[in-house]
Amino acid sequence: MNSRRHFLQTSGVGFGWLAFQALAQAESGSPLAVKQPHFSAKAKRVIFLCMRGAPSHVDTFDHKPKLTAASGKDGRAPGTKLHGSQWKFAPQGKSGLPISELFPHLSKRADDLCLINSMHTELPAHAQSFLKLHTGNAQFVRPSLGAWALYGLGTVNENLPGFVTIAPPTLFGGAQNYGSAFLPAIYQGTRVGVDARPVVNAQMRNIVPPVGSVAQRKEIELVQALNREKLQRDQVNPEVEGAIESFELAFKMQSEMPRVMDLTKETQQTLDAYGIGEGNATDDFGRKCLLARRMVEAGVRFVEVTHSDWDHHFKISKDLPSTCESVDQPLAALLADLDSRGLLKDTLVVWSGEFGRTPHAQGADGRDHNSKGFTAWMAGGGVKGGMRYGSTDDLGYEAVEDKMHTHDFHATILHLLGLDHERLTYRYAGRDFRLTDVKGSVAKKIIA
Known part of the structure; x- marks a missing residue:
């Protein structure tokens, strides 16, 4: 009995009904059985909010007053003009995080957020960077972040998949983004819906x-x-x-x-909080976020939610506000809901696109791809809230301080889950593979 108690204490699953189900899985030798992390974990589970298409960091979470002042001047690329943000930034919460007016609801949760303003990756091409964000590699078929997390930790509910992806894209690598590659097939993600269709119609x-x-x-x-x-x-x-x-x-x-998956069991107050309702701009993403909360609450280890309307080469003045509106209220509701249920403290919520966008204009009203500097954010799961980590240069072109590459991003997520990215390996084709290849450093400054 003492060994069972030790397992429950060190695996981070607690002592409730799901914990003893996890113990039964472990004793049965199931490949999805809960495994002890390498060290004490800050987070037990992950919700990865993926904004496909590359959000403009300089219009959302990376305040650049010098860019605004220089608007209209020559940009770094030949023939381009700098283009300051059309939207105002203001300090939010007790921490005073500068957040764009495009996120009025999320701004109220500013003290939960760790803005990572120094993200960067190699290629300013959607397909390659999207795969890199999900698998750590744009050239070869590799296991996804969710598959690695499930392989390393197992899951606590034997009646549900340990890794679920909600409305993933069919393009940009498709199933590779939630696949298991050479890991055992049981670790691949279970798909719910696709990005081109409303999730309300998604069925298993x-x-x-x-x-x-x-x-x-x-x-x-x-x-x-x-x-x-x-x-x-x-x-x-x-x-x-x-x-x-x-x-x-x-x-x-x-x-x-x-x-x-049955949202009819939720109260009207909860549905309203997420912006769920016929005709609401927030209905689809609100449903996705509420499904994610229900899944992690039921014991799913890793849930990814995809939103696909961030590729603003043109008409950014019209399209970016509507895109932000569709996610703003659901994002805030998800954080508040997790918090009220005592789940936020050990649920790592991650928000990111595959890269950012240029400080100079593309055409009259758009921004081009920029992989040298962009913003992601994390909340809950042992991350310091109300802080900015790293920075881009004064105009927002590239990361210059506390730079966080995709490999560092992955190493930090795994670390928060109690996994050493250098030790989480799988033997294949005569060598030990890992998510971060031979790179990656944990951003210890953001860990509470």
Whole structure:
């Protein structure tokens, strides 16, 4: 019994019903069983809010008064003109974080936010940088951040997938962004919806069994027996191993996943807080954020939520405000909801796009790609709130202080989960691979 208590204490899952379910998984040898982290974790779970298309940092979270003053002057690229932000920044919260007026709701949670103003990556191309953000590599097929987290920690609810991605894009690498690559297939993300369709219509296919549970269990046992027989013949067959594990998970999900995805159980007050309602600009993203909260509360280890309207080459004066409006209220509601339920302190919420945008104008009313400097933010999960980490130059072109590369970003997320990015490895093709390749440093200044 003492060993069980030690497991529950060191694994960071607590002592509730989910904890003892996690203990049962561990004792059964399940590949999704909770594993002890390398050291004491600040965060138990992650919600990754991915803004596909590259948000303009100088119009949202990276205040550049000198850029505004220099608006109209020549930019660094030949033939370009500097373009100051059209929107005002003001200090928010007790911390005085400067946040754009485009985020009036999120500004009220300023003291939860750690603005990382020094993000940078290699290529100003969507597909490559999007893959880099998710897998640490733009050239080769590699496991995703969510898959690595699940591989390193397991999950606490055997009836749900440990990694869920809500409305991921079909472009920019598609399934590679939530895939497991050479990790066992059970660690890949489970997709809910796609980015081109409203999430209200998203369903888990084949979640309702066509026959009774007893008959279905017999069918599965027959199929699993055949799979195990093939695996015994082949000795090594990752696809068959993945099928065996996924069939078992799918059978268990039938009882719990529909309940988790059923937003009708929420109060009207909660739905209103997230901006959910027919005709609301915030309805779709509000539903995604509320689903994310319900999933982490039910024991899902890693949830990604994608929003896809940030590629503002043109008409930024019209399109950026509407894009920000669609996410602002849901983002604030998610942080407040997690906080009220006691979940924010050990849930790491991450917000980022694949890169930023130029301080100079593109055409009359837009901004081009910029990978040398952009902003992400984190909240909860052991991160210091109400602070700015790092900075870009006075005009916002490139990161110059406490620079955070994508590899550093990943190393820091894993560290907050209690995982040493240099020790979290998997042997494949004769070498040990890791998410951060041979790079990455933890940004210890942002850790509470």
